[in-house]
Amino acid sequence: MPFGLTNAPAAFQHFMNNLFRDLINVTVVIYLDDILIFSKKPKDHPTHVREVLSQLMRNQLFCKLSKCHFHVTTVDYLGIVISPAGFSMDQKKIEAVTSWPQPKTVKQVQAFLGFVNYLRWFIPNFSSVARPLHNLTKKETPWSWGNLEETVFQELKLLVTQSPVLVHSNPELPYYLETDASGVAMGAILSQQGLDNRLHPVAYMSKSFSGAEANYDTHNKELLAIIKALEEWQIFLEATDKPIQVFTNHRNLEYWMQARTFNRRHARWRIFLSNFNFEIHYCPGKQLGKPDALSRRADYVEPTQDPEVMLPAEVFANTSEEELEIVTEICTKLKEDLSLEPIIKFLTEDANNAPPSIRKAYRDYDWEEDLLWYRGKLVVPDSEPLKE
Structure with missing residues (x-):
């Protein structure tokens, strides 16, 4: 084994993958010594189990009977509960998260995030929610556990308890x-x-x-x-x-x-x-x-950075702010253009309550960053200064 026991898990995984290469993702899922045997039809399951056990026996690999479960419809595999309803969290892992004490050091934050990260598939917007805690683990960030970090810590624990069951994907249905x-x-x-x-x-x-x-x-x-x-x-x-x-x-x-x-x-x-x-x-x-x-x-949003002067103005032959001035001018003229007032009012107020005919007429328009857009293109008001 190259590099000693450090590579033992990888070597053993490679051995198991090679041993069951004809069955993996067909009737078998394997992670190290955890083997999950599955079947689409109950009548085929005994045959699939026999194939796996026979392969283990031929290679003198032994299973501990007390750790085996046969012919069940719900199984806990690698901390995920798999059932006919779908996928859900293991209740023991939920309890472990909800009882987790407040971290006091960066290493304790890393340990908590490492544990919760395993359950991220069940937590909507996990990256955004956990971002303040991830920031604490950066080398350049001084340790500071304040109200924000405590709020995020408690919110992650709450989200784990409220996690839904993820249903099995069905290729016959639309996504x-x-x-x-x-x-x-x-x-x-x-x-x-x-x-x-x-x-x-x-x-x-x-x-x-x-x-x-x-x-x-x-x-x-x-x-x-x-x-x-x-x-x-x-x-x-x-x-x-x-x-x-x-x-x-x-x-x-x-x-x-x-x-x-x-x-x-x-x-x-x-x-x-x-x-x-x-x-x-x-x-x-x-x-x-x-x-x-x-x-x-x-x-969760990083604070806006103030403009930073990289080079003094003296090193430039000339400067131009025409683009910014034009955008500012367009914003001003849009608000002054009476012909566009109904569209802007529709987009900036409650569009859902407008009559269907109005919603249909203005459906191609959008209002973003104080600018009016039509099918992705900027609407420029009819103004002589802008034309020049």
């Missing part, structure tokens, strides 16, 4: 994907419709944006949230023959695939998205509550 992006992270929920005609979660996802991604504008962050979700659940979504119903609270994404001009990043994204059969639907933020609920809390 519903809800995504949302905030300043620092994205969240997504993959769901399918149950027999009660309600959507039930198949999986949750939450990821922080990298340094470069965090600097993207709102449009690109919302699009990136969709792409990250499709990557995460590619094994489910790439092969489905039914259109994936994608819901976002960014209206302009409805028309993104119709665009004819792209930058290099958008070209890469478009190639990736071409592998999926999906439809994007606009859903107002108030209705898209689940992936949005925790990602937009003010105490």
Whole structure:
């Protein structure tokens, strides 16, 4: 064994994978010495069990009878309870989290996060919620346990106790994907419709944006949230023959695939998205509550950095602020343009209560950052100064 016992787990896993290579993901799931045997039909299960036991016997591998469970419909495998209803947390792990004492050191915070991280698939927007605690583990961050950290610590414990059962994915049913992006992270929920005609979660996802991604504008962050979700659940979504119903609270994404001009990043994204059969639907933020609920809390957003002077003005031959001035001028003229007043009023007030005819007439418009957009393009008021 190379490098001694340090590589023992990896070597043993490789040995088990090779031993059951014809059965893995067909009737068997293996993690080290934990073997899960599953069957689609009850009548086939004895045969599958016999195959596994025979292979173990031929290789002189022995099982401890007291640790074996045969012919059950519910099993605790690696801390996850698998049942006909779906996947849920092990009650012992829930109790371990809820009784966890307040961390006093960085190592204790890391231990708590490491334990809770195992259950992240059951916690919506885990990355956003846990971010303040993750910040404490950074080398450059001095230790400070305040009200924010205590609130997040207690909220994570509460979210664990309220975790739902994740249903089994059914490739015969259409998928519903809800995504949302905030300043620092994205969240997504993959769901399918149950027999009660309600959507039930198949999986949750939450990821922080990298340094470069965090600097993207709102449009690109919302699009990136969709792409990250499709990557995460590619094994489910790439092969489905039914259109994936994608819901976002960014209206302009409805028309993104119709665009004819792209930058290099958008070209890469478009190639990736071409592998999926999906439809994007606009859903107002108030209705898209689940992936949005925790990602937009003010105490999770990093404070805005003040502008920093990198080079003195004297080193430049000239400076220009025309772009900023034009945007400011457009904002001002939009509010002065009486012909656009009904549209802006519709978008900035309660659009859901407007008559259907009005909603249909203005459905292609969007209001973001005090600017009016039509199918993803900026609306410029009819103003002589702007024309010049």
